[in-house]
Amino acid sequence: MPEAPRTDGGALAPADVDVVTTGSRRKIPAHSSVLASASPVLESILQRRLQRVKESGKPGRVLVRIRGVTDDVAAAFVRLLYAGRRGDGETAVVDEDVERYAEQLLVLAHAYGVPWLKRWCQEAIGSRLTPGTVVDALQLADLCDAPQLHLRCMRLLAKEFRAVERTEAWRFLRENDPWQELDVLSRLQDADLRRRRWRRKSAEQRVYMELSDAMDTLHHICKDGCTEVGPLGQAPAQTPCPSYATCRGLQLLIQHFSRCKSRTTCARCQRMWQLLRLHAALCRLPERHCNTPLCSQFKRKEEQKEEMATPVSPKAGGSGGGGDGRWGLLVKKVKAVRVMSSLAKRSPADTEC
Template sequence: MCEGARTAVCGGAAAHDVDVVTTGGRKKIPAHSSVLASASPVLACIIERRQQDRESGKIGGRTVVRIRGVSDDAAAAFVRVLYAGSRCGELGGGAEEDSDEDMDKYAVQVLVLAHAYQVAWLKRCCEVSIGARLTADSVVDVLQLAGLCDAPRLRLRCTRLLAKEFKAVEKTEAWRFLQENDPWQELDILQRLHDADLRRRRWRRKRAEQRVYMELSEAMDCLLHICTEGCTEVGPAGQAPAAKPCRRYATCRGLQLLIRHFSQCHRKSCARCQRMWQLLRLHSALCDRPDQCNTPLCTRFKTKEQEKADDDDDKWGLLVKKVKAASVFSSLATRKQMTSSTLC
């Protein structure tokens, strides 16, 4: 900030051409019309209208801009921050400390002014400053302020804190006052919390489903590996098992035990055997070379699937698509890791 502008904000007489008058006219802040007009389109319109009235002779003296609805100190802080610049935290010299102090003391009132005068960058800074000091006692009032000032980031911050500490918020005086005087606002808050909880549950369910598809994809890779190369306990027909475990031995070991049980069990209602049948069927649905595949029953399952292709089996088809997509994502991630390690 230039030295002349800083002097003007502090009340000096360095070529200022506008007087900012606060509530009740008890305080006048000398300022520059170019600085105010460049910071706010609303202030630019006000200053232009005042200057036209002065040129036409309707009013005399210096151009006056009135800032009402907040305390005198908050209005002065608003003007100082406008002079400080449009980048919070990147101010020069003592202006940075002054701006930070103003934001700490008057962030709520400055947010109202930033919204009224359409100063977008200052509005974002106020949202960050207020959101950083949110507590269970103040979150209800701040949420209402965020709604009045159209501050979506601050509203989201409040909603997250409400969802996290709702039991503490329910005990506050602000929440009790809201229940007694504004039941529609209470209902809106409860609906927001309910929607957030539903979204969180859907996200967790989707993550759990994705893990299942990834595990099935890994099981398909291990099954193909066992039937083609063999592992420590099970190998292809006519070959001895491998001496060393593979890199996916945690999954491969369980699959080998399941294969050994499947080859020895003769019960018709065995749950483990049914699981193995499903894995073999899933492999057959994913396999693109059944004629060259060493996996047992691959060709048989492939033929059966083709014979009943006209039958509706949406769930099975969706499962095959999901596992295939998980396999593609897994291969891409592996390839990316290998590329990164090669570059390093």
């Protein structure tokens, strides 16, 4: 038994509670102050029992019955309540109790309102999950309101579902509890949809970042006259280009665009047209102050579209219908990425007031 509370004189205070299990004659001595401070449920039970003993005037220990577990599990539960009170939850005895009786202790911790013990048990059960035990652990997590264990079970189910399907526990669940099976499958489907949505958004964000880098490179080429590029520290570039791969690829695209005779059908030329149009939509320089080709022409063309657009018709989709609506969304996304990138590149000294 862990160290009991001491009296003012330093002597050990006598135990005033006996913990017993259903159908057992073994009594586990404990102290009401320890049990009450560790569990609000036990505190409520002990208050009623102690009041009855006080009213009856008969001396003796209060009897607390823990149902549904063995004597060893009940003794481990009492030891852990003492360990949690003293804050020595890292001792070897405590670790052995949690590891050995984690499932039963999780039920007791939930029933008697001991949150720190629930966390310990969830970690112990989650650390040894396998495809053969994950179904039972998931049902236990739902029963005991254990979100940390539930999350670990769902992760393992999503990762090893083919192996889980072949286990006896899953076959038993399918035959005896189809609603639970349907709930698990729907959760897995929702998780898969969220994962696919996140991947799609990440891919879109990478595209916007690449377009933002292409705009910076295009401005760099047209403003700085970067026509001879090479890796850092190598000739013939007198001032090495900081973004060699992007700059070189964009220069090759510009060279092809200037020489191609079939720009209306060429895929590479169409890509260059889109980059130039995107630059014009993002450019804020006055007319004739931008060195990028076709910037002024694209700006005038967009202005003409805005003047010809009918503001009364909401079905027109803004200027130019559905295609330009998607184009406007692309421009907004690239603008947002450029703003966030510029804020990330600012030094702490620039943000000081």
